[in-house]
Amino acid sequence: MTARRGRLAATVAATAALAALVGGCSSTGDSPTPGNSAQTSALTSTPKSSATQPSATAGGESGAATGVTDAQATQLCSDIDEQLQSWRTYTPTIGKGGLNTVVISWATANGIDLLKLAGDRGQIDTITTAQCPQVRDGALYALEIPNLASALIGF
Template sequence: MMGNRRTFAAATVGGAVLVTVLSGCAGGTTVSPASSGSTAPTTSAAANSATTAAPGTFTDAQVQQLCSDMEAELQNWRTVTPTLGKGGLNIVVGSWATANGINLLDLAQHRDRVDTAMAASCPQVRDGALYALEIPDLASGMVGF
């Protein structure tokens, strides 16, 4: 019983922290896109896209870490209510994103990327999370979006 209380407390605090961080990020300054009259050569942009990942994508190592982190929590999510488990999902994803330098605001705006990455790399872990949390996809279980 004490473990469930600790999990609930951790999920509640973690969810509140994630919402606070994302709310704070949302109020930041906006950067205007480059003017349409920009004369930057397109060849350098094409060369850069070949060597770096597109913004909002994750490396294989990052996705594998998220798969491992989620797999470690699956049993906890099966034993608590889906509502509490969703708090745990947010803690895992928020901690993973922070540890990997992933922009939380971008992640919040494009949370479906987590679901897509998990479906491609570790579908069995994703399916286990969907079943335990009773959600159609991981994006719908993420708070603050």
């Protein structure tokens, strides 16, 4: 039980850190120094190696647009499903924090780029719609939200 609380505390800390990171990294388009805008565009335009990302044409993909395997999508669905009862018990506000914890823990465990995920939070809806629509609907109902992306904090 102590190990589980420790993991939960670490996950909450990671959620807060990610929210701060994403909030601090958001840009209004104005660069404080001329070198920053060039550096940012060079970083964002660097193509990812096919060795680190699953191929969109490889078998076992839950969706070419999402770039996750069926096993990863199944794990996300399972992680969300495990939390549904808690989210039904507590207020939607607390449950939304739990959704963030689940998504960040899942992404971290599967080597998914959190910044890329933050830029396209709709991926979570795409994955869950394709892999586990009943679990997704349960989460939407419990959290009282129109889609999962709308509950992701700091994105």
